[in-house]
Amino acid sequence: MSRSRLTPEREAELFEAVLELLREVGYDSLTMDAVAARTRSSKATLYRQWHSKPELVATALQYDGVPGADAIDTGSLRGDFHGMLSQTDECQMEKDSALLRSLVHAVHTNPDLYDALRTKVIAPEEAALRTVIDRAVERGEISVDNPAREFVPHMLFGVFFAVQMIEDRVPTMDFMKRYVDAVVLPALEAR
Amino acid sequence: MSRSRLTPEREAELFEAVLELLREVGYDSLTMDAVAARTRSSKATLYRQWHSKPELVATALQYDGVPGADAIDTGSLRGDFHGMLSQTDECQMEKDSALLRSLVHAVHTNPDLYDALRTKVIAPEEAALRTVIDRAVERGEISVDNPAREFVPHMLFGVFFAVQMIEDRVPTMDFMKRYVDAVVLPALEAR
Numbered sequence: 072m073s074r075s076r077l078t079p080e081r082e083a084e085l086f087e088a089v090l091e092l093l094r095e096v097g098y099d100s101l102t103m104d105a106v107a108a109r110t111r112s113s114k115a116t117l118y119r120q121w122h123s124k125p126e127l128v129a130t131a132l133q134y135d136g137v138p139g140a141d142a143i144d145t146g147s148l149r150g151d152f153h154g155m156l157s158q159t160d161e162c163q164m165e166k167d168s169a170l171l172r173s174l175v176h177a178v179h180t181n182p183d184l185y186d187a188l189r190t191k192v193i194a195p196e197e198a199a200l201r202t203v204i205d206r207a208v209e210r211g212e213i214s215v216d217n218p219a220r221e222f223v224p225h226m227l228f229g230v231f232f233a234v235q236m237i238e239d240r241v242p243t244m245d246f247m248k249r250y251v252d253a254v255v256l257p258a259l260e261a262r
Numbered sequence: 263m264s265r266s267r268l269t270p271e272r273e274a275e276l277f278e279a280v281l282e283l284l285r286e287v288g289y290d291s292l293t294m295d296a297v298a299a300r301t302r303s304s305k306a307t308l309y310r311q312w313h314s315k316p317e318l319v320a321t322a323l324q325y326d327g328v329p330g331a332d333a334i335d336t337g338s339l340r341g342d343f344h345g346m347l348s349q350t351d352e353c354q355m356e357k358d359s360a361l362l363r364s365l366v367h368a369v370h371t372n373p374d375l376y377d378a379l380r381t382k383v384i385a386p387e388e389a390a391l392r393t394v395i396d397r398a399v400e401r402g403e404i405s406v407d408n409p410a411r412e413f414v415p416h417m418l419f420g421v422f423f424a425v426q427m428i429e430d431r432v433p434t435m436d437f438m439k440r441y442v443d444a445v446v447l448p449a450l451e452a453r
Contacts, residue, residue: 097367171427172370176288176363178427185430193428218444222421224428226445229420230413236362236369237384237415239376253409254417254449 077120082134085110085117089131094169098128098177098184129187132170136192139199148207148261152251161244168231168241175232197224204259212261219258226255268311273325276301276308280322285360289319289368289375320378323361327383330390339398339452343442352435359422359432366423388415395450403452410449417446 077085088109092101103124107114121127143154159167178185200223207213213220230250234242242250268276279300283292294315298305312318334345350358369376391414398404404411421441425433433441 172367175366175423175427178430179363182430189430197428218440219448222441222445225421225424225441226417228428229422229424230416231420232366232423233416233420236366237388237419239369239373239380249409250413250416254413254445257410257451258445258449260448 077116085112086131086134089127090135090166090170093128093131093173094166097173098181101128103127123183123187125181125184125187128184129191132188133191133195135167135170136196139195141199141202143203144206146210148203148210148212148259149252149256151203151207152255153248156244156247156251159244161241164244165241168235171231172235200224200227207259207261213259217259219260222258223255226258227251268307276303277322277325280318281326281357281361284319284322284364285357288364289372292319294318314374314378316372316375316378319375320382323379324382324386326361327387330386332390332393334394335397337401339394339401339403339450340443340447342394342398343446344439347435347438347442350435352432355435356432359426362422363426391415391418398450398452404450408450410451413449414446417449418442 085106089101089106092105092109096105101124103114103117106112106127107117117127121130140151140155143151143158145151145154174184174188178188204213204220204223208215219226230247231242234240234246276297280292280297283296283300287296292315294305294308297303297318298308308318312321331342331346334342334349336342336345365375365379369379395404395411395414399406410417421438422433425431425437
């Protein structure tokens with residue numbers, strides 16, 4: 072008999088619990104015991120499926136992610152960026168910000184967490200953004216040697232933290248769209 | 263007899279100790295007892311001079327800051343931005359990043375800390391950047407109605423977090439200068 076597998080519904084329930092705990096207590100205080108207790112599962116099950124806490128957390132974050140940026144193909148770079156933003160509602164942005172705040176310190180102090188996140192979340196997201204940018208280059212919207220291309224992930228990602236530190240609030244959808252129009256597209260000299 | 267005041271040297275020593283503790287244990291775990299112990303002072307002295315932990319931390323961060331961005335006036339916006347960056351060496355950038363990581367969660371959960379930081383660090387820094395931008399507008403380098411103007415603090419600040427989350431390293435001076443040239447100046451359409 073093959074090893075038992077969790078149903079997709081059960082997996083989703085587990086990932087939701089991990090994300091909830093992450094927002095509540097942060098990465099360092101999150102324990103496999105707490106995940107097991109909240110989901111009425113055994114630690115043995117958790118370790119069998121995900122091997123380690125960094126793996127479980129990275130997989131939960133991967134599950135939480137919106138579909139890759141490259142899934143949107145509107146025919147213009149501005150349309151693609153605005154489309155990406157529109158996939159996320161403001162309640163989700165609030166939740167994502169809480170997750171990011173809980174991770175910024177943890178990533179620096181837990182190399183295993185960084186490695187798991189890079190594999191499961193960061194690298195796929197970078198690749199998806201590259202696809203979006205490459206399509207804009209092919210359409211002639213941006214120049215192939217535009218030096219801002221390498222900074223697209225930084226531009227889109229950094230502003231989340233900046234708004235929180237500078238203004239003590241989570242960016243709204245409207246703010247993000249104005250930022251894309253005022254900063255990201257002009258830096259790429261999108262035409 | 264007037265109330266005793268600390269010498270500037272003694273103040274500097276206290277602020278350094280606060281910043282050290284902040285990097286080591288983070289804001290939430292930093293206690294006035296620990297500051298008193300490390301600096302061989304009394305808690306009474308600390309409270310008499312700075313009233314509260316958020317005030318003391320914000321004042322230490324203000325002390326730590328490089329001179330306001332507006333102190334540099336090279337005659338071009340690019341020169342001013344590069345000059346600002348050159349004020350900070352890479353060891354200082356490493357230290358500043360550790361401070362920011364320790365603050366990103368704390369600022370969100372401690373409104374008193376945010377208020378003290380806004381008054382002593384964030385608002386003065388925003389004003390200094392506005393002065394730099396206003397001078398560029400007067401010189402005709404950027405248009406008065408350029409929509410990227412409101413995002414200058416976000417562009418300069420957010421990239422610090424983005425590099426750490428995406429690449430798990432502190433930005434180098436060279437990286438920051440390339441980012442200014444590839445993103446910040448083109449977004450402002452500086453000419």
